[in-house]
Amino acid sequence: MKIVSLVPSITEALFDLGLTEQEIVGRTKFCIHPADRVKNVSVIGGTKNINIDKIKTLQPDLILANKEENVKEQVEALMDDFKVIVTNVENIEDNYYLLKNLGKFFHKEDKAQLFNLKIYDVLTKAKIHTRIKTAYLIWNNPYMTIGYDTFIHKILEETGFENIFGHRKRYPEITTEDLAAADLIMLSSEPFPFKEKHIEELKTVYPDKKIMIVDGEAFSWYGTHIAKCGDYFKELIQEVNAEIVK
Known part of the structure; x- marks a missing residue:
């Protein structure tokens, strides 16, 4: 599966859950973690000024966006050609389910649960x-x-x-x-x-x-x-x- 992430924190989470540069094929210029991994991923603009044409050349199977961080009209334009999941994280409970759902979607449930437990411990x-x-x-x-x-x-x-x-x-x-x-x-x-x-x-x-x-x-x-x-x-x-x- 080829994935484009339009959200810096989600890009980091995908790598933390065990996905690779072969799967994460596009990211924004603000996706800076983990530095040694994201440097190998194509930049498709910023969170607010996505290069839609460049994303089209990558032909992703999935695009991950966020309600607050990305521009609605740009995300909707991508929906015409690609599968797009729009996330919305406003609190700790939302974050718990974000990781749980990412873990389930990418078959990384155990890693997602470990991160959720660690976040609970930190807070x-x-x-x-x-x-x-x-x-x-x-x-x-x-x-x-x-x-x-x-x-x-x-x-x-x-x-x-x-x-x-x-x-x-x-x-x-x-x-x-x-x-x-x-x-x-x-x-x-x-x-x-x-x-x-x-x-x-x-x-x-x-x-x-x-x-x-x-x-x-x-x-x-x-x-x-x-x-x-x-x-x-x-x-x-x-x-x-x-x-x-x-």
């Missing part, structure tokens, strides 16, 4: 001592954050952080003043690549707040990725517990 152990009012920023100029109906929000909640914008939807724009209620400000490494200079900019307004860069993949990549983030979450939470939690 069970990744708990801060007490809930901390947190702002998680995904974009700069303008600042954008995450609402209750996002996967990132669910990971924050699972690990004990209280999203101060948890009453908002999707990815709202905010101002610097809107961050006043946060005890902790997380600057994600993606999709906007926040750096130390952005911490310093916010420190001029909020010198007493804890402001830190966090691994955007750990909070936003569903599929198998969370299973590999146990050490990262442990270190992150230790740092927050030491500096904020009294």
